[in-house]
Amino acid sequence: xxxxxxxxxxxxxxxxxxxxxxxxxxxxxxxxxxxxxxxxxxxxxxxxxxxxxxxxxxxxxxxxxxxxxxxxxxxxxxxxxxxxxxxxxxxxxxxxxxxxxxxxxxxxxxxxxxxxxxxxxxxxxxxxxxxxxxxxxxxxxxxxxxxxxxxxxxxxxxxxxxxxxxxxxxxxxxxxxxxxxxxxxxxxxxxxxxxxxxxxxxxxxxxxxxxxxxxxxxxxxxxxxxxxxxxxxxxxxxxxxxxxxxxxxxxxxxxxxxxxxxxxxxxxxxxxxxxxxxxxxxxxxxxxxxxxxxxxxxxxxxxxxxxxxxxxxxxxxxxxxxxxxxxxxxxxxxxxxxxxxxxxxxxxxxxxxxxxxxxxxxxxxxxxxxxxxxxxxxxxxxxxxxxxxxxxxxxxxxxxxxxxxxxxxxxxxxxxxxxxxxxxxxxxxxxxxxxxxxxxxxxxxxxxxxxxxxxxxxxxxxxxxxxxxxxxxxxxxxxxxxxxxxxxxxx
Amino acid sequence: xxxxxxxxxxxxxxxxxxxxxxxxxxxxxxxxxxxxxxxxxxxxxxxxxxxxxxxxxxxxxxxxxxxxxxxxxxxxxxxxxxxxxxxxxxxxxxxxxxxxxxxxxxxxxxxxxxxxx
Numbered sequence: 370x371x372x373x374x375x376x377x378x379x380x381x382x383x384x385x386x387x388x389x390x391x392x393x394x395x396x397x398x399x400x401x402x403x404x405x406x407x408x409x410x411x412x413x414x415x416x417x418x419x420x421x422x423x424x425x426x427x428x429x430x431x432x433x434x435x436x437x438x439x440x441x442x443x444x445x446x447x448x449x450x451x452x453x454x455x456x457x458x459x460x461x462x463x464x465x466x467x468x469x470x471x472x473x474x475x476x477x478x479x480x481x482x483x484x485x486x487x488x489x490x491x492x493x494x495x496x497x498x499x500x501x502x503x504x505x506x507x508x509x510x511x512x513x514x515x516x517x518x519x520x521x522x523x524x525x526x527x528x529x530x531x532x533x534x535x536x537x538x539x540x541x542x543x544x545x546x547x548x549x550x551x552x553x554x555x556x557x558x559x560x561x562x563x564x565x566x567x568x569x570x571x572x573x574x575x576x577x578x579x580x581x582x583x584x585x586x587x588x589x590x591x592x593x594x595x596x597x598x599x600x601x602x603x604x605x606x607x608x609x610x611x612x613x614x615x616x617x618x619x620x621x622x623x624x625x626x627x628x629x630x631x632x633x634x635x636x637x638x639x640x641x642x643x644x645x646x647x648x649x650x651x652x653x654x655x656x657x658x659x660x661x662x663x664x665x666x667x668x669x670x671x672x673x674x675x676x677x678x679x680x681x682x683x684x685x686x687x688x689x690x691x692x693x694x695x696x697x698x699x700x701x702x703x704x705x706x707x708x709x710x711x712x713x714x715x716x717x718x719x720x721x722x723x724x725x726x727x728x729x730x731x732x733x734x735x736x737x738x739x740x741x742x743x744x745x746x747x748x749x750x751x752x753x754x755x756x757x758x759x760x761x762x763x764x765x766x767x768x769x770x771x772x773x774x775x776x777x778x779x780x781x782x783x784x785x786x787x788x789x790x791x792x793x794x795x796x797x798x799x800x801x802x803x804x805x806x807x808x809x810x811x812x813x814x815x816x817x818x819x820x821x822x823x824x825x826x827x828x829x830x831x832x833x834x835x836x837x838x839x840x841x842x843x844x845x846x847x848x849x850x851x852x853x854x855x856x857x858x859x860x
Numbered sequence: 861x862x863x864x865x866x867x868x869x870x871x872x873x874x875x876x877x878x879x880x881x882x883x884x885x886x887x888x889x890x891x892x893x894x895x896x897x898x899x900x901x902x903x904x905x906x907x908x909x910x911x912x913x914x915x916x917x918x919x920x921x922x923x924x925x926x927x928x929x930x931x932x933x934x935x936x937x938x939x940x941x942x943x944x945x946x947x948x949x950x951x952x953x954x955x956x957x958x959x960x961x962x963x964x965x966x967x968x969x970x971x972x973x974x975x976x977x
Contacts, residue, residue: 502936509943513950520954525961526977529970532954536883539896539947546903546940553933554910 371415375428375441378412378451379497381405383490390483395470398482403462405486409493410455417448417847427499435499436560442499445851446703450496450626453707457618457714458489464826465611468721472523472609481521485615488514492623501549501559501635504627505542508591512538515604515620522607530603537590537600544587551580552635564635572640581645584631592624594651594688595658598681605677610724613673614717617680618710625687625706629699632691633855642694651692656786658685663793667800672730675797676716679756682790683709689783690771697774699852700845704770707844708755708763711837715830716752719745722819722827735801737810742818746805748827753798755834758791762838766845868909875902887967889958893951900944907933907940 385405389398420426420443428441443451462485469481491511495504516538520531553559555576556567571577586597593601601621605613632641642648659682666678683705690702720730722745727734739746755762758769768787775783818824837844875898882895911933919931959965962973 502939506939506943509947513946516950516954520957525958526974528954528958528961529974532889532951532958535947535951535954536892536896540880540883540899543900543903547906550903550907550910550933 371419372428374412374416374419375426375443375497376430378409378416378455379441379490379494381408381412382486382493386483386486386490389486390479392479395466395475395478398479399462399466399469402482402486403459403466406455406458406462406489409489410452410459413448413451413455416443417452420445420448421847421850436558436563439503440499440560440562441497442562443497445847445854446629447496447626449703449707449847449851450623451493453622453710454489454492454496454619457615457710458485460826460829461611461615461618461714461718464614464718464721464823467820467822468611468725469609471725473521477521481518481609481612484514484517484521485612487511488518488615488620492619495623496626499561501552501561501564503559505546505549508542508545508627511620511623512542512591515616518612518616519604519608521612522609524607526603527607530600530607534600534604537597541587541590541597544583544590546587548580548582548584548587551576551583555580561630561635565637568636569640572636572644578645581636581641585628585647588624588628588631589654589688592621592628592688593681593684595654595662595681595685598658598662598684601681602674602677605680606671606674610717610721610730614714614721617676617717618714621680621684622706622710625684625691625702628688629691629702629855633699638694638856642692648692648694651688652783655685655688655692656783658682659689659786659790660793663790663797667793667797669797670732672720672732672735672801673717675801676713676720679794679797680709680713682794683713683756685790686768686771686787690774693774693778694856695774695777696849696852696856697770697777699856700848701767701770701774703848703851704844705767707848708767708834708837711763711830711834712752712755715827715834716749716756718823718827718830719749719752722748722823725823726817726819732801732804735804736808737805739806741810744824745819745827748824748831749805750798750802751831751834753802755838757794757798760838761835763834763844764838766838766841770845868905868912872902872906872909875899875905889955889965889967890952892967893948893955896951897944897948900940900947904937904940904944907937 382405385401389401392398426443430439430441473481488511491507491514494507498504516531516535520528552564555571556564558564558567590597605617662678662681666675669675686705687702690698723734724730726742755764758764772784772787879895879899879902883892886892886895911930913927913929916927916929917925919928955965962970964970
């Protein structure tokens with residue numbers, strides 16, 4: 370039975386999606402989606418344990434062996450990302466029940482949960498497959514679901530944000546398709562491991578260089594690397610609260626995974642960072658993103674948009690780690706991928722609680738919530754501390770590894786940039802803390818604490834932020850072994 | 861082979877740039893979607909023409925035929941066409957909802973209304 374887990378984790382949400390769309394009412398579809406996400410978490414954990422015990426797993430879809438058939442290939446890297454995906458989904462979906470019921474018409478709820486399940490199917494599909502064209506198909510499944518989810522926001526600006534994201538996202542995905550096509554034309558294969566073997570022979574041709582350019586630009590659009598991030602702030606701002614949490618924690622992370630997979634497994638470290646000037650391009654863009662997006666975040670009045678800009682900056686940290694092209698750098702990137710998902714989902718869920726009680730998430734809605742909603746505010750502050758990178762939180766761990774990797778390269782100026790960007794995070798989080806705790810609400814507050822079913826998922830994520838910040842054996846161990854395998858460092 | 865001998869790629873590049881330029885330059889959302897469609901179709905052409913084998917027959921097993929075209933790119937593009945149709949349908953659905961909510965489908969006007977609110 371467990372031989373089929375690799376396919377089951379993708380098939381399960383895919384099959385559940387139409388079922389959820391057929392169910393009626395507000396509880397049925399939600400219950401189905403939540404149960405599926407829990408099952409996915411179980412499958413993902415079982416697969417991670419299996420990968421750690423047995424090494425890379427290969428699954429021939431439909432019994433057709435690779436490279437002719439489509440292969441699902443699981444190693445430490447994508448098993449790790451799958452656990453992250455399933456974990457975030459399993460925590461955010463229970464939260465979604467009340468939050469979405471308040472923000473979205475009841476007749477649209479089955480559609481919402483169907484789209485969430487399709488999103489999960491697409492994202493796990495991207496991580497599960499070992500076939501380059503399959504990545505494109507799953508990328509589009511997840512993207513189409515994302516556009517739908519964003520358009521479900523209350524504000525009419527959700528529609529225009531979804532449309533603009535649709536245009537940008539489709540251009541990005543088509544660029545990716547062009548890249549895959551050119552690679553196929555040169556090598557005659559679509560299997561990623563096979564591509565990695567056949568590419569060195571033809572690597573020094575203009576076609577392959579063009580393919581790399583299209584692939585990297587296409588994926589960077591999806592992961593919102595500065596300056597290709599323009600779709601992200603509006604998309605996160607106007608999407609329903611719980612959807613923002615889910616998207617912020619998962620979709621950009623999976624795009625980062627695709628970038629790592631292509632640069633390291635398909636093109637190889639020597640080619641991507643030795644022959645092509647990708648290190649300098651990515652480092653410069655990542656640094657600009659960290660500084661500019663953090664600076665823009667400081668001035669925002671809408672807290673969701675503030676967090677969205679902060680996400681663009683945080684993507685910079687991940688790309689920085691990837692571009693260092695060392696085992697230490699890649700470990701830091703993977704850790705930050707996981708840890709950032711934990712902190713951003715905690716912050717967005719806390720915002721969801723605030724939106725539930727206060728009816729909005731602008732800075733003025735924060736007035737006095739330190740007193741009226743103590744648990745929610747505490748969760749927000751804890752998530753903020755993790756975002757800044759205070760010791761004992763996960764944010765500290767990944768920044769620590771990133772700084773170590775930068776010092777390992779002898780790039781001291783990079784450490785300075787990381788510190789400046791973290792200080793800017795202190796500024797924008799402190800501003801909110803000040804409003805929440807030191808300003809009194811305009812009217813005598815009738816608001817009270819968010820309901821338990823919203824607080825529990827939020828605090829579960831906050832607890833994970835601290836738990837994995839203190840006991841780092843699990844995350845660091847997996848990230849290191851994945852990074853070592855990818856950079857070819859052996860053992 | 862001269863550079864014009866691969867004229868199929870020139871057609872692909874021309875269509876691709878036309879499509880992308882339409883997406884960027886047109887303010888009307890429907891025209892943007894049309895541009896996006898042209899852009900995607902250009903990529904489909906690229907794949908399909910790549911599967912062409914000189915003197916190759918249609919890839920159906922027949923007696924006496926030795927050379928077949930490569931069917932794999934065609935199959936890939938069948939999938940990509942489906943994806944393209946779904947994207948277009950979703951895009952048009954969004955345009956209808958935007959028209960209902962704003963009363964306009966012009967990007968500049970929408971931007972102005974968003975900035976005003």
